[in-house]
Amino acid sequence: MTTILALDAMGGDVGPKVVVEGAAIALSQSQGPLSFLLFGDGPLIEAQLDKFPGLRKYSTIVHTDVLITNDTKPSTAVRMGRKSNLGMAVDAVAKGQAHAVVSAGNTGAYMALSKILLKTLKGIDRPAIPAVLPTIKGKTVVLDLGANIDCSAESLVQFALMGEAFSREILKLAHPTVGLLNIGSEDLKGNATVQKAAQLLKDIEDFNFSGFVEGNDITAGTTDVVVTDGFSGNVALKSIEGAAHLIKHLLEQALSSSWLGKLGYLIARSSFKQFKGRIDPRLYNGAVFLGLRHIAVKSHGGTDTIGFANAIGVAIQMVQSNLVDKIEQRLNLGASLQSVGPENA
Amino acid sequence: MTTILALDAMGGDVGPKVVVEGAAIALSQSQGPLSFLLFGDGPLIEAQLDKFPGLRKYSTIVHTDVLITNDTKPSTAVRMGRKSNLGMAVDAVAKGQAHAVVSAGNTGAYMALSKILLKTLKGIDRPAIPAVLPTIKGKTVVLDLGANIDCSAESLVQFALMGEAFSREILKLAHPTVGLLNIGSEDLKGNATVQKAAQLLKDIEDFNFSGFVEGNDITAGTTDVVVTDGFSGNVALKSIEGAAHLIKHLLEQALSSSWLGKLGYLIARSSFKQFKGRIDPRLYNGAVFLGLRHIAVKSHGGTDTIGFANAIGVAIQMVQSNLVDKIEQRLNLGASLQSVGPENA
Incomplete structure (x- = not known):
């Protein structure tokens, strides 16, 4: 089965260059088949992808004019929502178009959008x-x-x-x-x-x-x-x-x-x-948001291509090991949780 | 002027051996004259002091049967109070018999006794x-x-x-x-x-x-x-x-x-x-309790003679620089403190 990854191409301190090069490295290191959905400024992403014909074949660019960067406030980011690079990348996972999302963008905005679009597991207040x-x-x-x-x-x-x-x-x-x-x-x-x-x-x-x-x-x-x-x-x-x-x-x-x-x-x-x-x-590098119903991985904003490739690797590993199911099982085992915290639907 | 130090000889993981050897090193390194009051089990301290005739001349042993060790609860330590090794060492400073106290003992007990016996500066809730x-x-x-x-x-x-x-x-x-x-x-x-x-x-x-x-x-x-x-x-x-x-x-x-x-x-x-x-x-090694009306220095409990000597060095430096007066001046300058926190008399 091909693992499909939604990448926020505009996140992080350097944007598409690091994201695309990181994807190229991840592709070369992956044991199973991969494909990528890249969300952000189309021409900028295209320019980077041109350097990696091998990666180009497995990549789909999804252009948006609504861009969330490191300077965007989480509250603004949430308002920009599904139409932004970050929101569209997260939403691709919510809609079943990708298995996991990876972003090096604004942690607060990413967490807020993930919580809204991907939802938390039963018994989890916040990832x-x-x-x-x-x-x-x-x-x-x-x-x-x-x-x-x-x-x-x-x-x-x-x-x-x-x-x-x-x-x-x-x-x-x-x-x-x-x-x-x-x-x-x-x-x-x-x-x-x-x-x-x-x-x-x-x-x-x-x-x-x-x-x-x-x-x-x-x-x-x-x-x-x-x-x-x-x-x-x-x-x-x-x-x-x-x-x-x-x-x-x-x-x-x-x-x-x-x-x-x-x-x-x-x-x-x-x-x-x-x-x-x-x-x-x-x-x-590469931290999973634990407690969501899907896999979302946060890369350090200041990382380079090696670091971003590693974050993609974490996302792949989490998809392949069915992490979400396993966490859900563990939460069910923790019987004391039945009486703990509000449920999130 | 001779700097007089009250040492808790029983504190720390190893007791009088480290304290006495640390005092010997501190004495050899000190630029000004020093003398020591050593509080704890008299015979045990004496046995260690016998190894350092040079230090013996400048040391006074104050024996007590009431011993606070690392295992003593702070509440118990406070009850044992002025009669214990730690309490007597702290009290020597409160009574003006020593310029500073140094202990490698139980942090909680030391802090509690220091607060009671040495008192906090105006405007300071807790050291x-x-x-x-x-x-x-x-x-x-x-x-x-x-x-x-x-x-x-x-x-x-x-x-x-x-x-x-x-x-x-x-x-x-x-x-x-x-x-x-x-x-x-x-x-x-x-x-x-x-x-x-x-x-x-x-x-x-x-x-x-x-x-x-x-x-x-x-x-x-x-x-x-x-x-x-x-x-x-x-x-x-x-x-x-x-x-x-x-x-x-x-x-x-x-x-x-x-x-x-x-x-x-x-x-x-x-x-x-x-x-x-x-x-x-x-x-x-050697942390001063800031906010007290006198100098009390806490040594790491697991330190060795070099570390304990350094803690004594910190105490000497703080006495000679009139740290307490300088902190008091700084607190007075912080005008916002006038309206902040209960006063401690």
Whole structure:
């Protein structure tokens, strides 16, 4: 079966160039057949596609004059709705014309349109954004990363169930462990929300809840999934990115400060290349909006072609593993959810 | 003038050994005269002091049978109060017998006893814990790091003023810039609390408020001070520590995976030593409780002698720079504080 992907060709900091080149790379890497629907400024997309005749065959351009860019406010974007590049790309999935949508555009607008057009699963108030991070042991799924800043205990439970189902697919684990992010001060074990969420999570059957974890446990890989609200999650992810950047900087500074350092670097450069590959943020690009009835993947706005290709790869993997069905099953298993949160029709 | 330090000899994961050895190092490094009051189990402290005759001369042991350890609950610790090792050490400062107290013990108990015995400054509801972190540009002060998990906008303003005064002393800056930690999602610029705090901070005269910053700005050194609530601050700090640990691990793994990597490492080892020195967490050990009427410094519980000596060094620096007076002046300048928060007598 051909996997059909709806791409927002105008999203991200650089637009069609990165999106089209990313699609070309994804096509060359894909094991199964792919085709693309590209939404945005027709002539601009066409100009980029001309460079990739192999990709051109599998691509359909859908032109629109109504363009949502990084500067568009989410409220304006929602009003522009189905007629915009982003709205049309999302709507293609809602209408069954594509299996998944990928955009590097405005997170708020994308989330709002996805929620309206793709709808959330039963029991889910608002989709969550997970990230897959490298750890000492392998990889860990962290969520939420900025979609939900004020979270109830019930929302955290929803994130935990979705994150667990997601990690089964992405990390290929039968029984992922789940930790709830908290602070380490001995007496102050977090606020009332995390306390209540922990109580609810303990009561879910057939669920590997490991209790509270701390910021350093994320990259230590203490648990397979780390659950937190969107504020702390965003702070954690960006703090980790910043720390990685600082440490690379300090290492380069130390190595370039002496001749022996420079020589050692030259001799060991394949090791340094391997090291840099492991922490390359582009390899971790592509976040699924969890809790929707269809697959929508958000690429980092500032990514390059390699990163966008990886986001397309995430979308393909999620389509092929039937992620939405599996999350739905997991939510049904979480019996406590029956009494939790309003239903979304 | 001799700086007199009250040391909780029983705090931390290892007790008197680390405290006494740390004091010995601090004494050898100090430019001015020092003396120590050591509170805890007399015979145990004596046994350690016997190893350092040079330190013995400047030390007074104050024995107590009532011991607060890492396992003691803060509520229990407060009840044990002035008769305990920690309480007696704090009380020595309150009574004017010492200029500052240093403990590696239980954060919650230490904070509670400090607040009761040392009292907070006018306009300060609860003390905040800052950390000084390495950045690409130099160093940045981040607060709060876990003392206050649910913060009002007014508390964040207090942290900003105290953090600015603290960074003037510790970073030797005339006009430190101050950022408020938030998330980067384009539309959701944080919750109501950070929004309100930003408004209040904009109105303070003669104050370099740089607006919102994100997690990665901490180690980028975008601002000299980063203000946040204790939950996010704790998550950020521990996420940074965890990321540093992961990256060191991945680097060592990459370098040890090939002969060229090992050879390059050997040749460049002085550069690696320099690099590791820059990110050595022991050098950043020692957090002052800001907002108290006296100097109380918290050492990491798991630190070693080098780290504890550094915490003593922080206490000495804060005493000699009259930090408490300077914070008090800064709080008076923040005119908006007049209408903010209950007074503590």
